[in-house]
Amino acid sequence: MKRRRPTHVVELDREGRPTRALPLTDFNAGSKPQPVICCRVADGPPHIASRQGTCDLCLERIWIAPSTADLVPQMRAPTLWCMPCLIEQLKANAQAL
Numbered sequence: 001m002k003r004r005r006p007t008h009v010v011e012l013d014r015e016g017r018p019t020r021a022l023p024l025t026d027f028n029a030g031s032k033p034q035p036v037i038c039c040r041v042a043d044g045p046p047h048i049a050s051r052q053g054t055c056d057l058c059l060e061r062i063w064i065a066p067s068t069a070d071l072v073p074q075m076r077a078p079t080l081w082c083m084p085c086l087i088e089q090l091k092a093n094a095q096a097l
Helices: 067-074 083-096
Strands: 010-011 019-025 034-038 049-054 059-066 078-082
Touching: 010 083, 034 067, 034 083, 049 078, 059 067, 059 078
Parallel strands: 034 078
Antiparallel strands: 010 019, 049 059
């Protein structure tokens, strides 16, 4: 079965709950970096067949799901982050406010 090309990303609220599907054209219109959040290899095996990559912040090995791998080439400025780096970034942004 052939996988379909992604056409949107899911926007999350502050608690990490999905709020809406955002078309790629709208998502790529901004100028900020576009973090892609992945799980670390050290945290255990992936739930779906995935390939490995590297977190752009801490250089730890991460799992990249097939749907994520399909989406990244279509993004304007993707950066791959692991979950612990995301938490650190959120804490730093909360302290800056």
